[in-house]
Amino acid sequence: MTAHANELAVHVRGLRKRYGDVTAVDGIDLGIRRGEVFGLLGPNGAGKSTTVEILQGNRSRDAGDVSVLGSDPSTGTRAWRSRVGIVWQDESAPAELTVRETVRHFARYYARPRDPDEVIGLVGLEEKAGSRIKALSGGQRRRLDVALGVIGDPELLLLDEPTTGFDPGARRRFWDLIRKLSAEGTTILLTTHYLEEAEALAHRLAVIAKGQVVAEGEPATLRDRYGTEATVQWTEPDGTQGREHTGTPTRTIAGLMRRFDGEIPGLRVSRPTLEDVYLRLTGQEAAP
Numbered sequence: 490m491t492a493h494a495n496e497l498a499v500h501v502r503g504l505r506k507r508y509g510d511v512t513a514v515d516g517i518d519l520g521i522r523r524g525e526v527f528g529l530l531g532p533n534g535a536g537k538s539t540t541v542e543i544l545q546g547n548r549s550r551d552a553g554d555v556s557v558l559g560s561d562p563s564t565g566t567r568a569w570r571s572r573v574g575i576v577w578q579d580e581s582a583p584a585e586l587t588v589r590e591t592v593r594h595f596a597r598y599y600a601r602p603r604d605p606d607e608v609i610g611l612v613g614l615e616e617k618a619g620s621r622i623k624a625l626s627g628g629q630r631r632r633l634d635v636a637l638g639v640i641g642d643p644e645l646l647l648l649d650e651p652t653t654g655f656d657p658g659a660r661r662r663f664w665d666l667i668r669k670l671s672a673e674g675t676t677i678l679l680t681t682h683y684l685e686e687a688e689a690l691a692h693r694l695a696v697i698a699k700g701q702v703v704a705e706g707e708p709a710t711l712r713d714r715y716g717t718e719a720t721v722q723w724t725e726p727d728g729t730q731g732r733e734h735t736g737t738p739t740r741t742i743a744g745l746m747r748r749f750d751g752e753i754p755g756l757r758v759s760r761p762t763l764e765d766v767y768l769r770l771t772g773q774e775a776a777p
């Protein structure tokens with residue numbers, strides 16, 4: 490690793506991980522800048538969780554260089570761990586404790602924790618502060634998990650599919666939380682299946698498929714770079730649908746105007762959305 494690597498909150502080069510015959514991560518490079526929200530976007534089984542677990546120091550790797558806040562996670566010290574906020578997906582908190590008791594309990598693990606009641610408010614669980622964990626809904630449970638991830642006031646927050654199981658309102662509130670934490674200077678890596686979530690939150694994102702990064706950049710740049718082709722559609726005189734994917738739609742339309750001698754029936758010109766680009770990049774392209 491070069492000195493430059495330490496300027497990045499996360500720096501990954503050539504990361505590989507196999508589980509028996511399955512190659513989960515197949516040579517991933519990532520650079521996450523301090524202070525940014527970085528989205529790792531990909532379909533089921535793309536290798537997102539494996540990557541995040543390696544960054545957390547919870548999974549070994551087969552090859553590659555990994556630096557998280559300047560340390561190799563596989564040899565991360567307790568002091569390093571306290572700077573990295575991890576949101577666990579398992580049900581590790583004791584079910585009989587209340588939300589407030591749990592957050593206070595986890596705060597004791599850190600030298601300089603955030604105020605537990607402030608964190609409960611931050612994740613929107615004020616009304617449930619006195620409720621036992623076993624009485625929480627799935628979405629409320631996930632918000633508690635996020636509270637436990639941020640109670641230590643981490644420099645870097647690693648979130649693996651944080652909003653899975655949230656209703657739309659809870660998802661919006663969670664987005665506000667991420668923006669708030671980001672505005673306070675926390676670097677955030679989040680994995681998601683939801684393109685709209687990555688687009689709404691991430692300053693930059695990497696799309697991964699089959700263990701490889703297939704695109705990386707700002708959401709708008711990705712759309713422009715990979716979504717240059719337009720689709721021109723029209724109705725033929727016999728009523729059938731004409732369609733052409735083209736990088737030069739104006740020329741296509743000019744040709745149609747000549748053919749129809751004026752007005753083109755049923756003319757539609759559409760540019761790919763970021764979703765179209767994402768589906769194409771991850772090999773899940775919808776049928777036209």
Ligand SMILES: Nc1ncnc2c1ncn2[C@@H]1O[C@H](COP(=O)(O)OP(=O)(O)OP(=O)(O)O)[C@@H](O)[C@H]1O
Binds near residue numbers: 532533537
């Ligand atoms: N502990 C494990 N043992 C064996 N294979 C595993 C294990 N964990 C993951 N895999 C396999 O590795 C590949 C990548 O899985 P991973 O969980 O990292 O993907 P993901 O992008 O997080 O998927 P999802 O969105 O479904 O959570 C998959 O093919 C998965 O079946």
